[in-house]
């Protein structure tokens with residue numbers, strides 16, 4: 001059975017529109033731009049959970065299911081998959097609503113981003129369990 005989508009469980013952590021400047025030379029949206037939006041979304045989400053400063057340490061299982069086009073409305077949905085001593089892993093799904101299209105939403109990418117909570121000296125810092 002398919003895993004239920006995060007999209008149906010909570011609002012997006014980030015929503016934006018893919019612009020012409022975000023396209024690659026072929027006219028499709030550059031994968032690096034999508035990863036960057038996901039990194040920002042995951043960091044916003046994780047910082048609420050850990051209530052501290054974070055850096056990205058790893059990106060796993062990045063999968064591009066479908067292309068993103070100029071004008072698509074892009075939404076990133078996040079859920080915590082693991083909280084360690086100093087790190088937190090966030091699964092992120094990116095969905096689009098196509099320009100001029102119906103209400104149809106399409107899952108275009110997903111990945112797991114891991115962030116480490118750091119102190120002022122940039123050393124890994126224990127995440128407080130509330």
Ligand SMILES: CC(C)(COP(=O)(O)OP(=O)(O)OC[C@H]1O[C@@H](n2cnc3c(N)ncnc32)[C@H](O)[C@@H]1OP(=O)(O)O)[C@@H](O)C(=O)NCCC(=O)NCCS
Nearest residue numbers: 055056057058083084085086087088114116118122123124
């Ligand atoms: C993130 C950073 C502070 C970690 O320092 P470190 O000395 O490697 O720390 P540790 O080995 O103690 O690991 C810290 C945590 O990261 C996790 N981690 C480290 N490498 C990992 C990887 N490749 N994948 C998943 N988790 C990883 C460890 O499991 C540990 O988690 P835990 O405490 O919850 O068990 C350091 O690697 C760093 O500054 N990296 C650059 C970050 C950066 O600039 N990111 C891009 C811009 S935000």
